[in-house]
Amino acid sequence: MHDRAVPGAKGLITVLVADDNDVAQRLCRRVLEKAGYNVLIAVDGLQAVEVAMSQRPAMILMDVAMPGIDGIEAMKRIKAQIPNQPIVIASAHSMSSDRERFLAAGADDILSKPFRLSDLVAIVAKLTAPK
């Protein structure tokens, strides 16, 4: 059993944002920190896997198109180790076929880019809420 809601700095809930785009990184960090989360950043798929394993964030916001291994592959590797790790795929691939593809690969939810900030906060809140 994994205690997934690992408290980060100052006892905040930790969220991992995996995205290679630094504007997206800044945006997510700004919005989620303002909403009271501790935000970790991974800039590619391999780093996302590494941080997920070592830091055990409460949830992961995963971009798809990243250098090295992509978000889908990173998600599969993480889920293989931590099956109940909540992962939201945040992608600019927004065709319905993409959506089904991501859910089939094990995503807990999908956040289409560009997104409303309230949708971002809501989806993170939903997946970090204690069950």
Added chain:
Amino acid sequence: MVRRATPILAIAVVIALQTGLGLPPVLVFPLYLLIVLLTAFYSSRIDSLFCAVLAAIGVSAPAMLGGTSDDLAVPLLLAAVLLVVAIAVHEVVGRIRAEAVGAERMAMELQGREERLRITVEAAQVGLALVGADGGWLLVNERLCVILGRSRAELLHLTVVDVTSEHDQGAISEALSMLRSGDILRWEAELHQVRGDGGRVPVEITIAAVSDHPGGERVLLVQETDVSTRKRVEGLRDGLVAVRHTIVSATTWEQAAPQLLGALCAHLDWDLAQYWAVDTDLQALRLRQAWHRDGAAFEEFHNQSRRLSIASGEGLLGRVWQSGIPAAQEDMSVATDYDRVAVALQAGLRSAVAFPVITGGSVIGVVEMLTHQPRMIENDLVTMLSTAGGEIGNFIRRAETAQALRRSEADHRAIFERSPIGIARISSEGELLEANTALLTMLEHDFQVMRSHAWPDLLRAYDQAAARARFSPLLAGISEGKSVQVRAGTGGGNWLWLQLSATSIPDASGRPEHVLVMVEDVTVVREAQDKLGEALESQRSANATLEKLDRTKTEFLSIVSHEFRTALTGIQGFSELIRDGGLEPDEVRAYGGYIFNDADRVNRLIGDLLDLDRMESGRMSIRTADVDINEVLSDSIARAGSSPSVEFKADLDPRLPIVVGDRDRLVQVVSNLVNNAVKYSPDGGTVTLSSRAEEGFALVSVTDTGVGIPPDEISHVFERFRRVRSGAAQSIPGTGLGLTIVKQIVEMHGGKIWVESAVGHGSAFHFTLPLAAENVTPLQRRHA
């Protein structure tokens, strides 16, 4: 009886003598006259008349009895004389006697009156006295002795001036001199006199000139009333009035304190006052304000006071702080619990009183007052000081609140004035009351034009836009917190997109008093969005065409939309953050920068896509002309030469012939390759441009010492959106279309392009262009 018998006997003796000796009436007449006179003096009227009749008979009887009628005349005359004398003398004596009795009675009456007057004077409730022309006391009553606290004997050796306070001596001396000279008959004043114990007593004094004394010297009647009770009550009342007056007219405690302490001292007759504030950090009383009478040397006392920190319960002040009620040190010389006894006595201070300054039930300070006179502290003074302490406390709290409000007001004013966002304050009817600098600058109007024209236009535009979006009009829908974007012209003739949002500011009772409208210039964001919208629209129409094409084209669309959406994520997210407000100016600037960069990237993306589209659909024509490749390469180095981080080298073949091509497109190819080389080179790297003539071709190479391309990506570098993103290259911006366009242009010229690369060592891009048919070199052409 004896008295009444004596004259009769005497007359009988004379008659016997007269008869026996036969003396003539003339001879005995003197004897009768003597008896009648004596009787008339000493006996009653009847007795004396009886005596006179007997004497008259005695003197006339012998003649009447034995003589002739001629002889009768003299005796009868003598008898008549005796009777007349008796009556006359008696009348005179009676009158004198009556006068004597009257005089005696008057004297007794006078004596009684004087006694009553003395008792009255002594018993009078006012001090009464007579003083001589020199002012010396001649006569004083008991009450005056009590008022002046001196014995009668002591006073009789002093003058009125001697017992008058130093301050009033001049006035009373002058009055005495004028009374003496008769210039005035009466003088009244209120002044202080000095008691035997040195204390001062306020009196009402009347001095009147009394009419000339029998001795001839002019004396003065002095009447004195002790008005200390009345004075004290008046002082208490006036003191409280002065405290209230000061409080009403002052705005800060610092401003009010000296005036207030001075007024208390003046009205209550104290010499020095200090205000001690409770320092909540130190948990001690500290001297904050001091006041003393002019001229008095109390500096040392203040200085020592300033050095003190007084704890709760410690000394007079500490006790007042702890208990919250006034307390006094009536006699400093016997003080056992007073903190500055030595310096107080040295300054001649004898009594002290202290009262708490209270607000909201807690003591925030203590006022101490001292005087150099011994002072009894009456209950009404304590009551008055308690009242004053409460009012001062409430004032201090009000003043502090007011000061905090003023500071807060100043802060808000600064925010309003300096905000980069336009802010308008409007009435609940929509009339513009105030506009900040940002708003006036944004719309390029002065305030008058803004109020009369631009603002009403803006409100109308808001309401129309709101109606389209099914929102309430601005004034009706403030509580909804909506924001609306409107198009507005500026005074300078520009058109802006403005985002308006309104907030109501309630008054004290909660009713909306006025409305603040935030006006943000969102032209840049809006135009970027509009441009993107147009681009997406064109993309959508392209989509219809692409659907007819193969899967590669579908995938291309997916990639393009992915690229757009990635850029839009930043644009939309950060513009939403800005729109929602609450950001620091630095953040707004930074986010605007992200939005600008991504919008710019999207714009370039669109340009590149349109270029590619034109090339691929064959709609782009090549304008052919003679082009000197070496010149293009040199120009490119010159343009890129501003980059300080990379060193440029040129290895150009001077014999390279002219090529035939579109010079602008070839410049685009070279600058794309050079930009890529610079972008992927670390600081201190080298970018080398070389040209060489091959068989029928010009060979151009752009070589860098940059990060290199991984082997698995090298075959894809000319594909759309195949940017090298791994490792150190992942943060390098670009559209991912540059090399695709380069390849297209080179191939349109009939050339080829390829790349050699090693990760960590660098990359070399080579392309060829067919030489012109004539094979002339630029040198030859220039000489032709």
